Amino acid sequence: MELLKKKILEEGRVAPGGILKVDGFLNHRVDIALCNEIGKEFRRIFPEKNINKILTMEASGIGIACIAAQYFDNVPVVYAKKSASKNIDGEVYVSEVESYTRGNTNKVIVSKRYLSKEDNILIIDDFLAKGKALMGLIEIIKQADANIVGAGIVIEKGFQSGGKIIRDMGIRLESLAIIENMSENSLTFRE
């Protein structure tokens, strides 16, 4: 997605530790017009009529998923929560997710009320690196015995292992920008 790649080149920053910082438009300050273009692009890539739910991970996936859902006939967005809150009761699906950027492991949960085996789910998330968050969401969908239509990722770090692992699982994974190499001075995309 050219608009996204342009934005990454113009406004992204590579911080020490191999972290690509796109908090100016994606995951702290959110560019709403860009999210709409991202949503349209996900719809173009995933035209399947049976998608009836979008699943994402709090917090940084939520804005993108909610805007994108408007291009999927306003299907509901369910977001996995990172820790047990008093606000979720009853039965939940649970998986463990290691966070690359936070350096810890979280339980992520989804209420059983909101995922079922009748669902055809598109996963949307902002980043894919080692794939831990995405694998956590896939695990939850499997627990629900629901169908995974595919996973739409905004930015994939192609030089990390997550993309290959997920694709090797047979999941249809589509990333709008795949970074082939990056350093503090340069960043190139996979063609």
Added chain:
Amino acid sequence: MELLKKKILEEGRVAPGGILKVDGFLNHRVDIALCNEIGKEFRRIFPEKNINKILTMEASGIGIACIAAQYFDNVPVVYAKKSASKNIDGEVYVSEVESYTRGNTNKVIVSKRYLSKEDNILIIDDFLAKGKALMGLIEIIKQADANIVGAGIVIEKGFQSGGKIIRDMGIRLESLAIIENMSENSLTFRE
């Protein structure tokens, strides 16, 4: 907002401990069409042309704020983050927020890159009870020396102290549904 009140009456549940659970449409499974109506209503209430940014709190404010921003000429949404992540570097505004539903206290932070004294900010959040989250956001805006146009809340618990405290501070606070009383068997709105 009648549509919202109807939704709360039909799908909200009051759990032990005085917690109103609206996770079926607002803060776990998100009803995108409803969020659009909420966004339109916030715009009707806050028609000010100078609003150039929406500030909210992760995680449950993000979806609502991002959808609403589309009715405010796609102004950017900035969300305060609940704990220091490797993904935020540099200078930040910080406030402490006690969470009613999680039973703990978090530091919430906003990068100084994304709030400045030129900003005219509308705060949007899903819930107002004791007002701790909202006061945290106001504190951050004050640190940035920015202008608070007002605060738009989806659901206010009118029987708790937050609304009065915030309004007594001179902040223009508008809630789309104010709950006057609730128990496990009944729920009434303020007229």
